[in-house]
Every structure is written in C-alpha cells, then in structure tokens.
Amino acid sequence: MNDRTDDSDDGLKPRGDTERRVRADAQRNLDTLLQTAMAVFASSGVDAPVREIADKAGVGVGTVYRHFPQRSDLVAAVFRREIDACAEAAPILSATYAPFEALAAWMQRYAAFIAAKRGLAKALHSGDPVFDNLPGYFDQRLRPALRTLLEAATTAGEIRSDVDAEELLGAVASLCMSAHNAGSGRAERMVALLVDGLRHGAQSS
Template sequence: MSTEAAGQGDDAVHEDAKPRRVRADAQRNTDALLEAALAVFAVSGVDAPVREIAEKAGVGIGTVYRHFPQRSDLVVAVFRHEVDACADAAPALASAYGPGEALARWMRRYAAFIGTKRGLATALHSGNPVFETLPAYFQQRLEPALRGLLEAAAAAGQARSDVSAEDLLGAVASLCMHAYRQGPEHARRMVDLLVDGLRHGASPSGTAPG
C-alpha cells in the first residue's frame, strides 16, 4: 500500500470515529437530562422550569430543546426510560438471586418506580393525547417482567401461584400511592409485608393453595 493510500485510510478512520464520538456525547446528554428531569419532576412537578432541569443535568437550555422540543416530549421520554429500567431489572435480578429473592427485590424496585412516577401523575392524567399510549406501554413492559419472576418463584415453592402479575402490579401501585404519603421507607415496609404474604401462601409443588 502506498503512503498516500495509508494516509487516506487514517483519515477515514478519524472521520469514522468522529460521528461515533458525537453520538456518545449526545447519548450522555440525553441520559443526564432524563435523570435530571425525573429528579426535578419528583420534587417540583412537570411544570418545573426547564432551566432548573438543564442546570441539574449540566447542559444548556438549548440542549434540552434540541433533544425535547416540547415539554411533553420530555415527560414521555422520562416515563418510558423509567419503565424500561424497571423492566430490564427483572432478568438481571433473576440471574443474580434465587427466585424468591429476585421477586422480592424487583417488587421493591417497582415500588421505588411508583414513588418517582408520582411526580409525573399530573401530566399522565391531564387528558393530553400525547400521553394516551403510556399506560399500555407500562403494562406491555412491566407485566411480562413480573410474570416471569412470579412464575419462577411459584415453581420453586417461594411464592403462591394463584396471583397474577397484573393483579400484583395493581396491588403494589395502590399500596405505594398511599404509603408514600408517609415516606418511601413506609412504602417499602408495606411492600415487604405483601411479599411475606406471597411466601406464606406458597405451595412447595407450585400448585395453587387450597
């Protein structure tokens, strides 16, 4: 290969690296914005000043609007990001812990998500059509995640088998929405009691209790 050709090859590598670096920087900015928005929404609601979110994320206001032109875009992105993180925790916990412990840890993780979701509640129930698909997204991602953990725990005799994932999602959500008024520790304690109830009714064979 000639020196000129080699030089052209090096230029191509450098040009190739630049877009990847830009994409990585953009992803870091997006992640930082989502984390900052979640924290701000939880305290100040979804109508909090954009400047507050930008400052917390360490970016300029222009960066916020470049990624999320409308406030509703940011709210939707935060909700989906948190749902995805909660759903993705299920297989990670299943590979790291036994069935009963994985289920208990995921339910605590889900309870924490419900606590952060309270900051988004006003927007989600505002009637804005932008948010209409979010409840279905919630069910589509979280119900299978919990179902897998619940079935594994029931098969191992570490959870009762006559409870559906859909019912359990609703039960934890209802419990936490009230319990969080007394603080996150109280909500976690209530969820732990619910988990104890699931264990108490478990059958070693995984069959439904009589």
C-alpha cells in the same frame, strides 16, 4: 493498480469510531438530561423551569428544546425512561439473586417507580395526547418483566402458583399510593409484607 486489501488507512475506520463516540456521548447526555429532569420534577413539580433542568444537567436550554419541543414531550420521555429502567432491572436481579429474593427486590424497585410516577401525575392526567400511549407501554414492558420473576419463583417452589402479574402490579401501586403520606419507609414495609405473603401456599420443590 494497488492490490493491497488492507483498508486501515482509508480514513473510514477512524471516522466510524468518531461517529460512534459522538453517538455514545449524545446518548449519555440525553440520559443525564432525563435523569435530571426526573429529579427536578420530583422536587419542584412538572412545572419546574426548563432552565433549572438544563442548568442542573449541564446543558443549554436550546438542547432541551431541541430534543423535547414541548414540556409534555420531556415528561413522556422521563416516564418511558423510568418504565424501561424498572423493566430492565428484572433480568439483572434474576441473574444475581435466588428467585424469591429477585422478585422481592424487583417489587421494591417497582414501588420506587410508583413513587417517582407521583411526581409526574399532574402532567400524565392532563389529557395531553402525547401521554395516550404510555399506559400501553407500561403494560408491554412491566407485565412480562414481573411475569418472568413470578414464574421463576413458582418453579422454585418459593411462592404460590396463582399469582397474576397484573393484579400484583395493581396491588403494589395501591399500597404505595395509600402509604404516600404515612411516613418514610412505610410503603417499602407494606410491599415487603405483601410479597412475603406470596410464600403462603407455595409448593416447595
């Protein structure tokens, strides 16, 4: 009987490493596919050929359909990815900038998300049940992200204390939609003015 406890040569660790690499590669490929789909939808609309998305992502059409059997599945996944990216930007910005600067930067990131969402509007309002849970997911991810930034800026005395996250999300979305055809940079300037107005009535610490 061999009492050796070192299991480095039993083949399990290399196999585990290989499986992790395969999973990581698969996730990167999926991220690339979703990012490419978002870009194609923005430029060509949600009815763009699946082959165009596959070709630009460097994958086969079969790969797209294996992950997303229906076009609506792909659109929903793209939308969720955009929501996640926007939400995940909040703690990164908060760790990088002063509270008000982090808030202002995130609101511009959110404005970019709203612009991207317009490219998906036709599908999102089609009545397909696959999209039914997306409004709830939007609220679940983005409201807490913004609320954290607002609380930090309020605590720092940089903005007024009566700003509601839901109202601000709605206000920025309305601004972006109204500025859609007003020329490049118009929405960004309007959002910057709105956010700067939050300083009025701030209680400096």
